[in-house]
Amino acid sequence: MRAANIRNLKYKDKLAAQRLRRLKLKIFFIAAAAAALLFCVVYLLFFTPWLKINAIALEDLSSEHQYELSEVIEGHINRKIAGIPIGGNIFFFDPDEISSEMMDRFTFLKGVSIEKDYPHGIKIRAQEREAEGIWCVQEKCRYFDSEGVAWGEVPPSSGFLLLNIHDQRNAGKTPAVDKRYLKAIQTVIPALSNLDFKTKDAVIPAGNSMEFNIVVSDLKSGATYPLQFSLDSDIPGQIKVLQIFKNQKIDKSDFLPRYVDLRFDGRVYYK
Missing domain, CATH: 3.40.50.11690 (Cell division protein FtsQ/DivIB)
Structure with missing residues (x-):
């Protein structure tokens, strides 16, 4: 039977523990860097004015109907998910979804188109029905x-x-x-x-x-x-x-x- 070297075994255990500690530190720093990067991206996208919608142009609408459509737009712009104001970012603004909602909601509209006017604007062109x-x-x-x-x-x-x-x-x-x-x-x-x-x-x-x-x-x-x-x-x-x-x-x-x-x-x- 071959005798085990106790000193060598302790050294190997210590070396494995050091490697595990370094791996944990590496994972921690990577996770911290990823979290910091995510925080920066979220902050830049949703909490800075770079891509914030701050101009809404409504064309070919009566003043009464402009107010009704503005309420829909403002509702989407003020929308938040988990406290993040995602609706106010022009990049995440969905014109097709909102125009479809307007057509379903307002029967006085015959047609409506919504365009993004980067970096901060939204243009809405609508055709109202003509009363017969x-x-x-x-x-x-x-x-x-x-x-x-x-x-x-x-x-x-x-x-x-x-x-x-x-x-x-x-x-x-x-x-x-x-x-x-x-x-x-x-x-x-x-x-x-x-x-x-x-x-x-x-x-x-x-x-x-x-x-x-x-x-x-x-x-x-x-x-x-x-x-x-x-x-x-x-x-x-x-x-x-x-x-x-x-x-x-x-x-x-x-x-x-x-x-x-x-x-x-x-x-x-x-x-």
Whole structure:
């Protein structure tokens, strides 16, 4: 049996302990350096003005809508994660996410684009929907555009600047555009203008009759009365019948009806 050298074993244990201590110190200094570097990066990115958003430009928007969009932008800029103001850094600002949120939230927008203007700016260009008329349920009214998208809350309009559509079917509910009726009314209005009628209002009566009335003013006689149309009948056909009837009867100066009913194919009723 070979005798062990106790002195050599103690020396080797001491050497291994020194190596382990040096390894731990090395790991500690590397970790400390990495933490210091991370701290510097975080500080430079989020706590210095180098990449901080401090200018927001809003274009092609009314002052009221500028305020609403600014609130969304400010909310994102002030966003923090674990106390770090990540939202205020232009590098981490996500234009696609915010523009998508705006389109979902604000129906008055037809389109919006957001661009970064390095190093500190954000540019927002928006296209607002153009009001074609006002859709009302009792005293609750909203703007609507040619696509039938509704937005806002407005009082009923008087005069001829905007078409008022009074939906009497859904009393007490938030005005919602019925695109079946809107499409038919959009077909009728230009045709009435060509026949020297000025449109005042449109009315969708309560019930399920599928009819709608257009209140018109005859530019020749000055008389005002409703024209009754129906979705169950051919709209262009009803307009054609109205044109014939106008040439034969309405254009006479003594024609002052209470209403003209065009709901039945090829026939006109009036009183």
